Amino acid sequence: MSEMQSTRRGRPGYDQQGILAVAVAAFNEHGYDATSIGMLAERLGLSKSAIYHHFGSKDQILDLALDAALSGLEAVVDDPLPASAVEASAVARLEHVLRGAVHVLIAQLPAVTLLLRVRGNTEVERRALTRRRAFDRRITALVSEAQAEGALRADMDASVVARLTFGMINSIVEWYRPGGREGADRLADDVVAIALDGLRRR
Amino acid sequence: MSEMQSTRRGRPGYDQQGILAVAVAAFNEHGYDATSIGMLAERLGLSKSAIYHHFGSKDQILDLALDAALSGLEAVVDDPLPASAVEASAVARLEHVLRGAVHVLIAQLPAVTLLLRVRGNTEVERRALTRRRAFDRRITALVSEAQAEGALRADMDASVVARLTFGMINSIVEWYRPGGREGADRLADDVVAIALDGLRRR
Numbered sequence: 001m002s003e004m005q006s007t008r009r010g011r012p013g014y015d016q017q018g019i020l021a022v023a024v025a026a027f028n029e030h031g032y033d034a035t036s037i038g039m040l041a042e043r044l045g046l047s048k049s050a051i052y053h054h055f056g057s058k059d060q061i062l063d064l065a066l067d068a069a070l071s072g073l074e075a076v077v078d079d080p081l082p083a084s085a086v087e088a089s090a091v092a093r094l095e096h097v098l099r100g101a102v103h104v105l106i107a108q109l110p111a112v113t114l115l116l117r118v119r120g121n122t123e124v125e126r127r128a129l130t131r132r133r134a135f136d137r138r139i140t141a142l143v144s145e146a147q148a149e150g151a152l153r154a155d156m157d158a159s160v161v162a163r164l165t166f167g168m169i170n171s172i173v174e175w176y177r178p179g180g181r182e183g184a185d186r187l188a189d190d191v192v193a194i195a196l197d198g199l200r201r202r
Numbered sequence: 203m204s205e206m207q208s209t210r211r212g213r214p215g216y217d218q219q220g221i222l223a224v225a226v227a228a229f230n231e232h233g234y235d236a237t238s239i240g241m242l243a244e245r246l247g248l249s250k251s252a253i254y255h256h257f258g259s260k261d262q263i264l265d266l267a268l269d270a271a272l273s274g275l276e277a278v279v280d281d282p283l284p285a286s287a288v289e290a291s292a293v294a295r296l297e298h299v300l301r302g303a304v305h306v307l308i309a310q311l312p313a314v315t316l317l318l319r320v321r322g323n324t325e326v327e328r329r330a331l332t333r334r335r336a337f338d339r340r341i342t343a344l345v346s347e348a349q350a351e352g353a354l355r356a357d358m359d360a361s362v363v364a365r366l367t368f369g370m371i372n373s374i375v376e377w378y379r380p381g382g383r384e385g386a387d388r389l390a391d392d393v394v395a396i397a398l399d400g401l402r403r404r
Contacts, residue, residue, distance in 0.1 A: 031233060091402070143401075152401045156392050160384060164396055167373020168366050175365055182362060190358050194366055198400030199345075199354045200293070 014044055016054045024065045024110045028117075032062060059124050066118065066128040069104075069111040070135070076100030077138050090145035091152060095192055097142065101169050102188040106176060113173045136162060165195045216246055218256045222270075225263045226312045230319075234264060261326050268320065268330040271306075271313040272337070278302030279340050292347035293354060297394055299344065303371050304390040308378060315375045338364060367397045 014022070022044055026035045037058055041048045055061050081088045081096050088096075105112045115132070118125045136159075143158040143165075152161075169191055182190070216224070224246055228237045239260055243250045257263050283290045283298050290298075307314050317334070320327045338361075345360040345367075354363075371393055384392070 033236070146401075151403060153395075153403045156395065156401075157384065160389070160392055161396070161401060163377055164370050164373065164392060165401075167376065168370040171366065171369020171373060174369065182359065187362070190362055190366060193355075193358065194363070194400070195396060196400050196402045198396070198398050199358075199363060199367075200398045201353060201355045 013046060019044060019046075019051060019054055020061060020064060020068075021110070023061045024114055027062065027065070028110055028113050032058075032114075033121075059122065062114075062122075063124045063127075065111050066115050066124070069108055069115040070128060070131045072104040072108050072112075073101060073135055074131070076104055077135065077142075089151060090142055090149050091196075094139075094142050094146050094152075095196065097139065098165065098169065098192050098195060099188040101166070102172065102191055103184050105169060105172055106178075106184040106187070109173060109176065109178070112170075116170055116173060136166070139166060168195065215248060215252075221246060221248075221253060221256055222263060222266060223312070226267045226316055229264065229267070230312055230315050234260075234316075235323075261324065264316075264324075265326045265329075267313050268317050268326070271310055271317040272330060272333045274306040274310050274314075275303060275337055276333070278306055279337065279344075291353060292344055292351050293398075296341075296344050296348050296354075297398065299341065300367065300371065300394050300397060301390040303368070304374065304393055305386050307371060307374055308380075308386040308389070311375060311378065311380070314372075318372055318375060338368070341368060370397065 019040070023035075023040050026040060026043060030039075035058075037048050037051055041051055044051070055064075076097055079096075079100060081093060115128060118128050118132075120126045120129045139162040140159045143152065143161045146152040147154040147158060172187065176187070221242070225237075225242050228242055228245060232241070237260075239250050239253055243253055246253070257266075278299055281298075281302065283295065317330060320330050320334075322328045322331045341364040342361045345354065345363045348354040349356040349360060374389065378389070
């Protein structure tokens with residue numbers, strides 16, 4: 001049985017997740033506004049009503065895709081370190097979050113790409129931006145905490161540090177291709193090495 | 203005489219640079235495809251033929267805007283360090299390039315924003331992408347050289363280092379607003395500090 005085949009409803013072809021994946025790829029390729037349900041139907045080889053069977057509207061498809069990316073990133077910040085490190089330092093938790101964010105980005109590359117292009121043109125986009133800002137504030141708070149505990153240099157604004165560090169992570173969507181030379185673990189190592197210890201040899 | 207007033211042709215209103223600035227803002231706001239010459243004419247309070255007096259086509263406006271951003275970045279890599287440092291180490295030249303790129307990005311924020319969104323849909327866009335890739339290769343070569351001279355850690359792929367470092371720099375277009383808390387010099391210091399020495403306090 002192919003991956004594409006619905007296990008949820010028995011309808012041959014696409015289940016909700018399959019349609020979502022094709023829709024996200026189309027939004028990334030053509031832009032959300034320029035992608036119609038008719039275009040998605042054609043790409044999927046389905047009728048428009050078959051799509052509406054799974055989703056109330058194009059907006060709802062976007063909402064679900066952005067929620068998947070945001071939930072993944074939020075889970076990384078919520079996720080405690082292994083039990084042995086429950087009382088881990090802020091810098092250890094920051095490293096854990098940077099690594100986790102690289103993994104989410106690579107595991108959900110199309111949905112995160114879509115999220116990073118959201119400009120707030122619709123209610124769904126504005127809600128996603130609000131969640132992104134809340135995420136950014138949590139990263140900034142973690143950087144502040146790591147500065148206060150003396151682990152990170154304190155001569156930089158914590159929100160600028162959070163933005164530049166996540167700017168580096170987010171830029172991975174611009175060039176990363178699955179199956180490329182570096183996997184997620186290696187890339188997470190590189191990001192942590194640059195952000196925390198820098199490129200200079202000591 | 204206002205800045206907007208043409209010094210080139212005596213026509214009141216906008217000269218070529220003024221029209222270009224308004225066009226780039228519109229491209230960034232609505233997307234290049236969705237922005238027509240008619241929309242630009244309305245925004246500028248000019249006739250379409252007044253715009254065509256300065257530019258052969260919408261494509262030519264894009265071409266000039268992308269060239270401005272690319273020429274600025276290329277000049278940073280071409281630009282030698284001060285005479286006293288003509289034989290500067292690769293790592294000193296890399297630091298010089300990182301700083302210079304932050305300055306170009308902030309000085310030409312709208313044009314660089316436009317450049318970073320180019321996806322290669324037209325001949326003009328493909329030419330711009332070719333120049334961006336040539337720029338990236340020069341940065342990668344500089345990182346390799348700094349690794350070879352022993353100044354930078356050599357356990358990371360030079361092209362990944364170049365991409366992550368410029369990913370951090372390019373992300374500045376997402377949030378930087380002129381007149382914000384940090385100016386270009388401060389932000390260039392922050393980028394160099396993170397990239398070369400890392401956030402960890404020693």
